[in-house]
Amino acid sequence: MKINKKKYLDRSRSLIELINKSPTPFHVVQSFEDQLKSAGYVQLYEQDKWNLSSGGKYYVSRNGSSLVVFSVGLKASEESGFKIIGAHTDSPNLRLKPNPVYLKNGYVQLGVEVYGGALLSTWTDRDLSLAGRVILKELPTRKVSKSHSRANNQATLVDYGCVSRLITFDRPLLRIPQLAIHLNRSVNEKGLVLNPQNHLPPILALVDGKTKSKTLLADLVAEELRCKSADILGLEMQLYDLQKGTFAGANSEFLFASRLDNLASCHAAMAALLESPKKNVATHVLVFYDNEEIGSDTAQGGSSPFLKDILERISTTKKQSREALMRGIARSLFISADMAHAVHPNYAEMHDGNHMPMINAGPVIKSHSGQKYATEGVTSSQFEELCRRSKVPVQKFSVRSDMRCGSTIGPVTATNLGIRTVDIGSPMLSMHSIREMAGSEDQEYLIRVFKEFFKSE
Numbered sequence: 001m002k003i004n005k006k007k008y009l010d011r012s013r014s015l016i017e018l019i020n021k022s023p024t025p026f027h028v029v030q031s032f033e034d035q036l037k038s039a040g041y042v043q044l045y046e047q048d049k050w051n052l053s054s055g056g057k058y059y060v061s062r063n064g065s066s067l068v069v070f071s072v073g074l075k076a077s078e079e080s081g082f083k084i085i086g087a088h089t090d091s092p093n094l095r096l097k098p099n100p101v102y103l104k105n106g107y108v109q110l111g112v113e114v115y116g117g118a119l120l121s122t123w124t125d126r127d128l129s130l131a132g133r134v135i136l137k138e139l140p141t142r143k144v145s146k147s148h149s150r151a152n153n154q155a156t157l158v159d160y161g162c163v164s165r166l167i168t169f170d171r172p173l174l175r176i177p178q179l180a181i182h183l184n185r186s187v188n189e190k191g192l193v194l195n196p197q198n199h200l201p202p203i204l205a206l207v208d209g210k211t212k213s214k215t216l217l218a219d220l221v222a223e224e225l226r227c228k229s230a231d232i233l234g235l236e237m238q239l240y241d242l243q244k245g246t247f248a249g250a251n252s253e254f255l256f257a258s259r260l261d262n263l264a265s266c267h268a269a270m271a272a273l274l275e276s277p278k279k280n281v282a283t284h285v286l287v288f289y290d291n292e293e294i295g296s297d298t299a300q301g302g303s304s305p306f307l308k309d310i311l312e313r314i315s316t317t318k319k320q321s322r323e324a325l326m327r328g329i330a331r332s333l334f335i336s337a338d339m340a341h342a343v344h345p346n347y348a349e350m351h352d353g354n355h356m357p358m359i360n361a362g363p364v365i366k367s368h369s370g371q372k373y374a375t376e377g378v379t380s381s382q383f384e385e386l387c388r389r390s391k392v393p394v395q396k397f398s399v400r401s402d403m404r405c406g407s408t409i410g411p412v413t414a415t416n417l418g419i420r421t422v423d424i425g426s427p428m429l430s431m432h433s434i435r436e437m438a439g440s441e442d443q444e445y446l447i448r449v450f451k452e453f454f455k456s457e
Protein backbone atom coordinates (compact mmCIF):
# COMPACT_ATOMS: atom_id res chain seq x y z
CA MET A 1 0.00 0.00 0.00
CA LYS A 2 1.64 3.21 -1.20
CA ILE A 3 0.81 6.55 0.35
CA ASN A 4 0.49 9.96 -1.26
CA LYS A 5 4.07 11.22 -1.61
CA LYS A 6 3.30 14.87 -0.94
CA LYS A 7 1.32 13.98 2.16
CA TYR A 8 4.09 11.93 3.72
CA LEU A 9 6.72 14.54 2.94
CA ASP A 10 4.53 17.22 4.54
CA ARG A 11 4.12 15.04 7.64
CA SER A 12 7.83 14.55 8.01
CA ARG A 13 8.54 18.21 7.28
CA SER A 14 6.28 19.20 10.13
CA LEU A 15 8.10 16.71 12.40
CA ILE A 16 11.47 18.20 11.38
CA GLU A 17 10.16 21.69 12.21
CA LEU A 18 9.11 20.53 15.67
CA ILE A 19 12.53 18.97 16.28
CA ASN A 20 14.38 22.06 15.04
CA LYS A 21 12.57 24.41 17.40
CA SER A 22 12.53 22.06 20.40
CA PRO A 23 16.05 21.33 21.66
CA THR A 24 14.94 20.46 25.22
CA PRO A 25 11.82 18.94 26.88
CA PHE A 26 10.89 22.47 28.06
CA HIS A 27 10.87 23.66 24.45
CA VAL A 28 8.93 20.58 23.32
CA VAL A 29 6.17 21.39 25.81
CA GLN A 30 6.22 25.05 24.81
CA SER A 31 5.96 24.17 21.10
CA PHE A 32 2.94 21.97 21.78
CA GLU A 33 1.34 24.53 24.09
CA ASP A 34 1.53 27.14 21.33
CA GLN A 35 -0.06 24.70 18.90
CA LEU A 36 -2.81 23.74 21.36
CA LYS A 37 -3.58 27.33 22.22
CA SER A 38 -4.19 28.19 18.58
CA ALA A 39 -6.34 25.06 18.20
CA GLY A 40 -8.63 26.37 20.96
CA TYR A 41 -7.47 24.12 23.80
CA VAL A 42 -7.72 25.61 27.30
CA GLN A 43 -4.70 25.60 29.59
CA LEU A 44 -5.25 24.21 33.10
CA TYR A 45 -3.00 24.39 36.16
CA GLU A 46 -2.76 21.59 38.67
CA GLN A 47 -3.07 24.00 41.62
CA ASP A 48 -6.39 25.46 40.39
CA LYS A 49 -9.93 24.17 40.78
CA TRP A 50 -11.16 22.68 37.51
CA ASN A 51 -14.60 22.91 35.96
CA LEU A 52 -14.43 20.57 33.00
CA SER A 53 -17.24 20.27 30.52
CA SER A 54 -18.06 17.35 28.27
CA GLY A 55 -16.67 18.09 24.81
CA GLY A 56 -14.11 20.46 26.41
CA LYS A 57 -10.46 20.44 25.27
CA TYR A 58 -7.65 21.02 27.75
CA TYR A 59 -3.94 20.69 28.48
CA VAL A 60 -1.86 20.78 31.62
CA SER A 61 1.91 20.63 32.11
CA ARG A 62 4.05 19.54 35.03
CA ASN A 63 7.51 21.02 35.57
CA GLY A 64 7.16 22.60 32.12
CA SER A 65 8.65 19.39 30.71
CA SER A 66 5.76 16.88 30.80
CA LEU A 67 2.35 17.46 29.25
CA VAL A 68 -1.13 15.92 29.35
CA VAL A 69 -3.64 16.93 26.67
CA PHE A 70 -7.23 15.72 26.74
CA SER A 71 -10.52 16.11 24.96
CA VAL A 72 -13.41 15.16 27.24
CA GLY A 73 -15.74 12.65 25.58
CA LEU A 74 -19.47 13.08 25.21
CA LYS A 75 -19.96 9.86 27.16
CA ALA A 76 -18.73 9.57 30.75
CA SER A 77 -15.39 7.79 31.06
CA GLU A 78 -16.88 4.87 33.03
CA GLU A 79 -19.03 4.11 29.99
CA SER A 80 -16.50 4.53 27.20
CA GLY A 81 -13.07 4.45 28.87
CA PHE A 82 -10.04 6.54 27.94
CA LYS A 83 -8.12 6.32 24.69
CA ILE A 84 -4.59 7.24 25.67
CA ILE A 85 -1.37 7.66 23.67
CA GLY A 86 1.86 8.17 25.63
CA ALA A 87 5.37 9.14 24.55
CA HIS A 88 8.39 10.93 26.05
CA THR A 89 9.76 14.44 25.61
CA ASP A 90 13.38 13.83 26.65
CA SER A 91 16.37 12.46 24.71
CA PRO A 92 19.89 11.54 25.81
CA ASN A 93 22.26 14.49 25.94
CA LEU A 94 24.98 16.26 27.93
CA ARG A 95 23.82 18.57 30.73
CA LEU A 96 25.65 21.37 32.47
CA LYS A 97 26.65 20.83 36.11
CA PRO A 98 25.50 23.39 38.72
CA ASN A 99 28.93 25.10 38.71
CA PRO A 100 29.96 24.35 35.14
CA VAL A 101 32.68 26.86 34.29
CA TYR A 102 36.34 26.02 34.77
CA LEU A 103 39.61 27.18 33.25
CA LYS A 104 42.14 24.59 32.08
CA ASN A 105 45.28 24.90 29.99
CA GLY A 106 44.20 28.22 28.54
CA TYR A 107 40.66 27.13 27.67
CA VAL A 108 37.28 27.95 29.25
CA GLN A 109 35.37 24.68 29.58
CA LEU A 110 32.01 23.54 30.93
CA GLY A 111 31.55 20.56 33.24
CA VAL A 112 28.86 18.22 31.96
CA GLU A 113 27.00 15.10 33.05
CA VAL A 114 25.65 12.45 30.70
CA TYR A 115 21.83 12.36 30.69
CA GLY A 116 20.47 8.97 29.63
CA GLY A 117 22.12 6.39 27.37
CA ALA A 118 23.80 8.72 24.90
CA LEU A 119 26.07 7.35 22.14
CA LEU A 120 28.90 9.51 23.42
CA SER A 121 31.22 9.40 20.41
CA THR A 122 28.56 11.13 18.29
CA TRP A 123 28.80 14.27 20.44
CA THR A 124 32.38 14.91 19.37
CA ASP A 125 33.38 17.24 16.52
CA ARG A 126 29.93 18.75 16.11
CA ASP A 127 28.67 22.34 16.19
CA LEU A 128 27.06 22.43 19.61
CA SER A 129 24.91 25.04 21.28
CA LEU A 130 23.11 25.43 24.61
CA ALA A 131 19.43 25.53 25.51
CA GLY A 132 17.26 25.05 28.57
CA ARG A 133 15.65 26.88 31.43
CA VAL A 134 17.05 29.80 33.43
CA ILE A 135 15.74 30.61 36.92
CA LEU A 136 15.80 34.33 37.71
CA LYS A 137 15.03 36.49 40.72
CA GLU A 138 11.54 37.89 40.38
CA LEU A 139 11.93 41.65 40.25
CA PRO A 140 9.00 44.07 40.65
CA THR A 141 9.59 45.35 37.11
CA ARG A 142 9.35 41.83 35.76
CA LYS A 143 6.32 40.71 37.77
CA VAL A 144 4.55 37.90 36.01
CA SER A 145 0.79 38.10 35.81
CA LYS A 146 -1.20 35.40 37.57
CA SER A 147 -2.31 34.17 34.18
CA HIS A 148 1.09 32.41 34.07
CA SER A 149 1.73 33.59 30.51
CA ARG A 150 4.35 31.51 28.83
CA ALA A 151 4.96 32.80 25.33
CA ASN A 152 8.46 33.00 23.92
CA ASN A 153 10.83 34.74 26.28
CA GLN A 154 8.07 35.45 28.77
CA ALA A 155 8.67 34.27 32.27
CA THR A 156 6.78 31.56 34.11
CA LEU A 157 6.02 32.04 37.76
CA VAL A 158 7.58 29.39 39.99
CA ASP A 159 7.06 31.13 43.39
CA TYR A 160 9.51 31.66 46.29
CA GLY A 161 10.61 34.78 44.43
CA CYS A 162 11.74 32.93 41.30
CA VAL A 163 10.66 33.02 37.69
CA SER A 164 11.84 30.74 34.92
CA ARG A 165 12.57 31.57 31.32
CA LEU A 166 13.49 29.40 28.39
CA ILE A 167 16.67 30.02 26.45
CA THR A 168 18.13 28.82 23.14
CA PHE A 169 21.43 30.21 21.92
CA ASP A 170 21.00 28.96 18.36
CA ARG A 171 24.64 29.55 17.40
CA PRO A 172 27.79 27.41 17.56
CA LEU A 173 29.08 28.03 21.08
CA LEU A 174 30.73 24.74 21.98
CA ARG A 175 32.78 21.84 20.70
CA ILE A 176 34.12 18.57 22.05
CA PRO A 177 37.12 18.09 19.77
CA GLN A 178 38.39 14.57 19.19
CA LEU A 179 42.03 13.86 19.79
CA ALA A 180 43.96 13.82 16.49
CA ILE A 181 44.62 10.30 15.22
CA HIS A 182 48.37 11.04 15.37
CA LEU A 183 48.03 11.22 19.16
CA ASN A 184 45.63 8.27 19.42
CA ARG A 185 46.98 5.76 16.87
CA SER A 186 44.88 2.74 17.91
CA VAL A 187 41.49 4.52 17.96
CA ASN A 188 40.19 2.81 14.82
CA GLU A 189 41.04 -0.65 16.15
CA LYS A 190 40.03 -0.16 19.77
CA GLY A 191 37.13 2.25 19.32
CA LEU A 192 36.76 5.70 20.83
CA VAL A 193 36.69 5.35 24.62
CA LEU A 194 35.46 8.51 26.35
CA ASN A 195 35.67 9.06 30.09
CA PRO A 196 32.70 11.35 30.83
CA GLN A 197 34.53 13.38 33.48
CA ASN A 198 37.78 13.84 31.56
CA HIS A 199 36.90 13.73 27.89
CA LEU A 200 33.43 15.24 27.48
CA PRO A 201 33.69 18.81 28.81
CA PRO A 202 33.20 21.04 25.77
CA ILE A 203 35.36 24.08 25.01
CA LEU A 204 33.53 27.41 25.26
CA ALA A 205 36.37 29.92 24.73
CA LEU A 206 40.03 30.77 25.18
CA VAL A 207 40.83 32.25 28.58
CA ASP A 208 40.67 36.04 28.39
CA GLY A 209 41.42 37.22 31.94
CA LYS A 210 40.52 35.05 34.90
CA THR A 211 37.50 36.99 36.25
CA LYS A 212 36.00 37.65 32.84
CA SER A 213 36.36 34.02 31.81
CA LYS A 214 34.85 32.70 35.05
CA THR A 215 31.68 34.75 34.51
CA LEU A 216 31.56 34.18 30.75
CA LEU A 217 28.60 31.77 30.76
CA ALA A 218 26.48 33.93 33.10
CA ASP A 219 27.32 36.98 30.99
CA LEU A 220 26.25 35.20 27.80
CA VAL A 221 22.96 34.14 29.40
CA ALA A 222 22.32 37.65 30.77
CA GLU A 223 22.99 39.17 27.37
CA GLU A 224 20.68 36.69 25.65
CA LEU A 225 17.84 37.23 28.14
CA ARG A 226 18.54 40.97 28.57
CA CYS A 227 18.79 40.64 32.34
CA LYS A 228 21.54 41.21 34.95
CA SER A 229 23.82 38.26 35.53
CA ALA A 230 23.41 38.89 39.29
CA ASP A 231 19.70 37.99 38.91
CA ILE A 232 20.46 34.50 37.59
CA LEU A 233 19.70 31.99 40.33
CA GLY A 234 20.06 28.77 38.39
CA LEU A 235 20.69 27.22 34.99
CA GLU A 236 19.20 23.97 33.72
CA MET A 237 20.89 23.74 30.38
CA GLN A 238 21.84 21.03 27.96
CA LEU A 239 23.97 20.78 24.84
CA TYR A 240 22.37 20.23 21.46
CA ASP A 241 23.44 19.85 17.84
CA LEU A 242 22.88 22.94 15.68
CA GLN A 243 22.52 20.95 12.46
CA LYS A 244 18.90 21.02 11.37
CA GLY A 245 16.93 17.89 10.58
CA THR A 246 16.61 17.00 6.89
CA PHE A 247 15.21 14.60 4.31
CA ALA A 248 17.88 12.27 2.98
CA GLY A 249 18.58 9.29 0.72
CA ALA A 250 18.32 8.96 -3.07
CA ASN A 251 14.52 9.26 -2.95
CA SER A 252 14.10 11.28 0.25
CA GLU A 253 13.12 8.03 1.95
CA PHE A 254 15.05 8.90 5.11
CA LEU A 255 15.04 11.54 7.82
CA PHE A 256 18.29 12.54 9.50
CA ALA A 257 17.69 14.54 12.69
CA SER A 258 18.31 14.79 16.41
CA ARG A 259 15.75 13.55 18.96
CA LEU A 260 13.63 11.46 16.56
CA ASP A 261 13.46 9.23 19.65
CA ASN A 262 10.96 10.25 20.79
CA LEU A 263 9.67 13.46 19.24
CA ALA A 264 8.45 11.48 16.22
CA SER A 265 5.97 9.67 18.50
CA CYS A 266 4.92 12.89 20.29
CA HIS A 267 4.41 14.64 16.95
CA ALA A 268 2.31 11.79 15.50
CA ALA A 269 0.09 11.60 18.59
CA MET A 270 -0.49 15.37 18.59
CA ALA A 271 -1.30 15.43 14.86
CA ALA A 272 -3.80 12.58 15.27
CA LEU A 273 -5.52 14.26 18.20
CA LEU A 274 -5.81 17.64 16.50
CA GLU A 275 -7.14 16.06 13.29
CA SER A 276 -9.74 13.89 15.04
CA PRO A 277 -13.43 14.76 14.64
CA LYS A 278 -14.56 17.65 16.85
CA LYS A 279 -16.99 15.53 18.86
CA ASN A 280 -15.52 12.42 20.43
CA VAL A 281 -17.53 9.84 22.34
CA ALA A 282 -14.65 8.51 24.47
CA THR A 283 -12.20 10.81 26.26
CA HIS A 284 -8.98 11.18 24.25
CA VAL A 285 -5.75 11.68 26.18
CA LEU A 286 -2.12 12.31 25.27
CA VAL A 287 0.61 12.07 27.87
CA PHE A 288 4.15 13.18 27.08
CA TYR A 289 6.53 12.38 29.93
CA ASP A 290 9.94 13.81 30.67
CA ASN A 291 12.72 11.63 32.16
CA GLU A 292 12.07 8.37 30.30
CA GLU A 293 15.74 8.18 29.36
CA ILE A 294 16.82 8.12 33.01
CA GLY A 295 14.26 5.57 34.20
CA SER A 296 11.04 7.62 34.67
CA ASP A 297 11.34 7.91 38.49
CA THR A 298 10.62 11.64 38.86
CA ALA A 299 7.66 13.85 39.83
CA GLN A 300 6.83 14.37 36.15
CA GLY A 301 8.10 11.04 34.76
CA GLY A 302 6.28 7.87 33.73
CA SER A 303 6.41 6.46 37.29
CA SER A 304 4.77 9.59 38.74
CA PRO A 305 1.06 9.93 39.49
CA PHE A 306 0.74 12.66 36.80
CA LEU A 307 -1.49 10.72 34.38
CA LYS A 308 -3.51 9.04 37.11
CA ASP A 309 -4.11 12.41 38.80
CA ILE A 310 -5.50 13.87 35.58
CA LEU A 311 -7.67 10.83 34.78
CA GLU A 312 -9.06 10.96 38.31
CA ARG A 313 -9.89 14.65 37.97
CA ILE A 314 -11.61 14.01 34.63
CA SER A 315 -13.60 11.11 36.09
CA THR A 316 -14.66 12.82 39.27
CA THR A 317 -15.31 16.30 37.92
CA LYS A 318 -19.07 15.81 37.87
CA LYS A 319 -19.14 14.67 41.50
CA GLN A 320 -18.86 11.08 40.37
CA SER A 321 -17.37 8.56 42.77
CA ARG A 322 -13.84 7.21 42.52
CA GLU A 323 -15.40 4.05 41.18
CA ALA A 324 -15.98 5.98 37.94
CA LEU A 325 -12.20 6.25 37.50
CA MET A 326 -11.66 2.55 38.09
CA ARG A 327 -14.43 1.58 35.70
CA GLY A 328 -13.03 4.01 33.13
CA ILE A 329 -9.52 2.56 33.41
CA ALA A 330 -10.86 -0.98 33.07
CA ARG A 331 -12.36 0.02 29.71
CA SER A 332 -9.26 1.86 28.47
CA LEU A 333 -6.34 1.20 26.16
CA PHE A 334 -2.93 2.83 26.50
CA ILE A 335 -0.70 3.01 23.41
CA SER A 336 2.87 3.52 24.55
CA ALA A 337 4.68 4.97 21.53
CA ASP A 338 8.46 4.92 21.39
CA MET A 339 10.89 4.31 18.56
CA ALA A 340 11.81 0.75 17.54
CA HIS A 341 15.04 -0.82 16.25
CA ALA A 342 15.05 -1.27 12.48
CA VAL A 343 17.43 -3.94 11.24
CA HIS A 344 20.90 -2.53 10.47
CA PRO A 345 22.30 -4.01 7.23
CA ASN A 346 25.85 -4.13 8.63
CA TYR A 347 24.75 -5.75 11.89
CA ALA A 348 21.74 -7.85 10.86
CA GLU A 349 22.87 -10.62 13.24
CA MET A 350 21.91 -8.37 16.17
CA HIS A 351 18.23 -9.04 15.37
CA ASP A 352 16.16 -12.22 15.72
CA GLY A 353 15.70 -13.58 12.19
CA ASN A 354 11.89 -13.47 12.38
CA HIS A 355 11.74 -10.00 13.84
CA MET A 356 13.63 -7.60 11.60
CA PRO A 357 11.69 -4.34 11.25
CA MET A 358 12.36 -2.32 8.11
CA ILE A 359 12.26 1.45 7.68
CA ASN A 360 9.13 2.78 5.89
CA ALA A 361 7.32 -0.50 6.47
CA GLY A 362 4.99 0.76 9.20
CA PRO A 363 4.85 0.79 13.00
CA VAL A 364 6.39 -2.02 15.04
CA ILE A 365 4.61 -3.86 17.87
CA LYS A 366 7.20 -4.60 20.56
CA SER A 367 6.83 -7.66 22.76
CA HIS A 368 8.98 -9.18 25.52
CA SER A 369 8.08 -12.13 27.74
CA GLY A 370 9.88 -10.44 30.66
CA GLN A 371 7.48 -7.50 30.13
CA LYS A 372 10.14 -4.88 29.41
CA TYR A 373 7.44 -4.02 26.88
CA ALA A 374 3.89 -4.02 28.26
CA THR A 375 2.33 -5.56 25.14
CA GLU A 376 0.20 -8.66 25.67
CA GLY A 377 -1.80 -10.86 23.31
CA VAL A 378 -5.00 -8.85 23.36
CA THR A 379 -3.45 -5.39 23.03
CA SER A 380 -1.11 -6.59 20.28
CA SER A 381 -4.08 -7.91 18.32
CA GLN A 382 -6.08 -4.74 18.94
CA PHE A 383 -3.26 -2.60 17.59
CA GLU A 384 -2.82 -4.90 14.59
CA GLU A 385 -6.54 -4.53 13.88
CA LEU A 386 -6.23 -0.72 14.01
CA CYS A 387 -3.43 -0.97 11.43
CA ARG A 388 -5.53 -3.23 9.22
CA ARG A 389 -8.50 -0.83 9.37
CA SER A 390 -6.33 2.17 8.54
CA LYS A 391 -4.50 0.27 5.74
CA VAL A 392 -1.14 0.65 7.42
CA PRO A 393 1.45 -2.17 7.29
CA VAL A 394 2.56 -3.45 10.69
CA GLN A 395 5.71 -5.21 11.93
CA LYS A 396 6.76 -7.08 15.06
CA PHE A 397 9.86 -6.92 17.22
CA SER A 398 11.21 -9.26 19.83
CA VAL A 399 14.80 -8.93 21.01
CA ARG A 400 17.30 -11.78 20.46
CA SER A 401 16.80 -14.31 23.26
CA ASP A 402 20.45 -13.98 24.30
CA MET A 403 20.30 -10.18 24.60
CA ARG A 404 19.01 -7.73 27.17
CA CYS A 405 15.86 -5.81 26.23
CA GLY A 406 15.35 -2.04 26.38
CA SER A 407 12.22 -0.61 27.95
CA THR A 408 9.71 2.26 27.65
CA ILE A 409 7.06 4.14 29.63
CA GLY A 410 4.68 1.24 28.80
CA PRO A 411 5.47 -1.11 31.73
CA VAL A 412 5.58 1.66 34.39
CA THR A 413 2.27 3.12 33.21
CA ALA A 414 0.64 -0.33 33.02
CA THR A 415 1.89 -1.07 36.54
CA ASN A 416 0.80 2.27 38.03
CA LEU A 417 -2.64 2.38 36.48
CA GLY A 418 -3.45 -1.26 35.89
CA ILE A 419 -4.29 -0.28 32.34
CA ARG A 420 -4.16 -2.46 29.21
CA THR A 421 -1.11 -1.37 27.25
CA VAL A 422 0.59 -1.97 23.92
CA ASP A 423 4.17 -0.89 23.17
CA ILE A 424 4.70 0.22 19.60
CA GLY A 425 6.89 2.62 17.59
CA SER A 426 8.33 3.57 14.23
CA PRO A 427 11.51 1.79 13.13
CA MET A 428 14.79 3.72 13.17
CA LEU A 429 18.60 3.43 13.08
CA SER A 430 21.28 5.21 15.15
CA MET A 431 19.01 5.35 18.21
CA HIS A 432 20.46 7.66 20.90
CA SER A 433 23.02 9.12 18.51
CA ILE A 434 23.17 12.92 18.41
CA ARG A 435 21.85 12.53 14.85
CA GLU A 436 19.41 9.70 14.31
CA MET A 437 17.89 8.17 11.20
CA ALA A 438 14.31 7.15 10.43
CA GLY A 439 11.94 6.77 7.47
CA SER A 440 10.06 9.64 5.88
CA GLU A 441 6.92 7.50 5.24
CA ASP A 442 6.59 6.04 8.73
CA GLN A 443 5.37 9.30 10.25
CA GLU A 444 2.24 9.31 8.10
CA TYR A 445 1.67 5.61 8.85
CA LEU A 446 1.81 6.23 12.59
CA ILE A 447 -0.56 9.20 12.39
CA ARG A 448 -3.07 7.12 10.41
CA VAL A 449 -3.16 4.38 13.02
CA PHE A 450 -3.51 6.90 15.84
CA LYS A 451 -6.39 8.60 14.03
CA GLU A 452 -8.05 5.21 13.60
CA PHE A 453 -7.62 4.59 17.34
CA PHE A 454 -9.35 7.86 18.21
CA LYS A 455 -12.07 7.22 15.62
CA SER A 456 -12.89 3.60 16.46
CA GLU A 457 -15.39 2.51 19.09
Ligand code: CO
Binds near residue numbers: 088292338
Ligand atom coordinates in the same frame (compact mmCIF):
# COMPACT_ATOMS: atom_id res chain seq x y z
CO1 CO B 1 12.71 6.47 23.49
